[in-house]
Amino acid sequence: MLDLRTTEKDMIATHIKEGDTVVDFTMGNGHDTLWLSKRVGESGKVYAFDIQEAALVSTRGLLEKEGAPNNYELICASHHRVEEFVEGPIAAGMFNLGYLPGSDKTVTTLHETTLLAIDAAVRLLSPGGGLLIAVYPGHAEGALEGQLITEKFAAYDRKQICVSQLKIVNSPTSPFFFLVEKR
Numbered sequence: 327m328l329d330l331r332t333t334e335k336d337m338i339a340t341h342i343k344e345g346d347t348v349v350d351f352t353m354g355n356g357h358d359t360l361w362l363s364k365r366v367g368e369s370g371k372v373y374a375f376d377i378q379e380a381a382l383v384s385t386r387g388l389l390e391k392e393g394a395p396n397n398y399e400l401i402c403a404s405h406h407r408v409e410e411f412v413e414g415p416i417a418a419g420m421f422n423l424g425y426l427p428g429s430d431k432t433v434t435t436l437h438e439t440t441l442l443a444i445d446a447a448v449r450l451l452s453p454g455g456g457l458l459i460a461v462y463p464g465h466a467e468g469a470l471e472g473q474l475i476t477e478k479f480a481a482y483d484r485k486q487i488c489v490s491q492l493k494i495v496n497s498p499t500s501p502f503f504f505l506v507e508k509r
């Protein structure tokens with residue numbers, strides 16, 4: 327059976343190589359930040375965003391414990407402000423939407439800022455770059471985010487940006503994924 331965590335990384339991995347600049351738009355406990363940091367290596371750069379100071383503390387702890395390269399910048403700000411902190415272009419970006427499992431469910435990504443952040447991420451993306459967006463439709467705001475993101479991507483010109491979706495059709499509350507690729 328499909329392992330969603332592995333598949334998610336496989337979808338974006340081909341867009342990331344050593345030395346690249348990448349963004350983790352939803353840092354959380356830092357698992358994706360760590361993966362990105364190791365993938366781009368000492369010569370690369372990872373910018374990671376979260377609105378919770380606790381996420382930065384947790385992520386910094388994980389990166390230090392795991393001996394991540396010294397190539398990351400942890401930023402306590404909403405991801406829709408990415409262009410204030412990241413000059414770009416970026417090779418890749420990851421969004422793991424929703425709330426941190428086991429923490430305050432009211433601190434979740436919200437469609438208003440998520441859609442703005444996706445617009446900014448697409449603007450920053452280099453030609454050949456990719457964005458991975460994981461949507462969690464098992465809660466009301468997640469379902470709405472998924473619907474609005476789908477509508478946004480459906481309107482993109484496919485000659486410039488190709489958007490693929492991976493979804494388990496007989497498990498409607500399972501996470502699903504978009505891969506956004508700039509030509």
Ligand SMILES: C[S@@+](CC[C@H](N)C(=O)[O-])C[C@H]1O[C@@H](n2cnc3c(N)ncnc32)[C@H](O)[C@@H]1O
Pocket residue numbers: 351352353354355356357358359375376377378381403404405406422423424425426427433434435436439
């Ligand atoms: C599902 S978790 C991310 C999991 C994370 N990628 C990991 O590897 O542990 C979603 C995170 O998004 C954060 N978040 C919510 N709204 C945000 C916003 N506007 N900008 C940046 N992060 C936000 C939440 O605080 C939460 O930590």
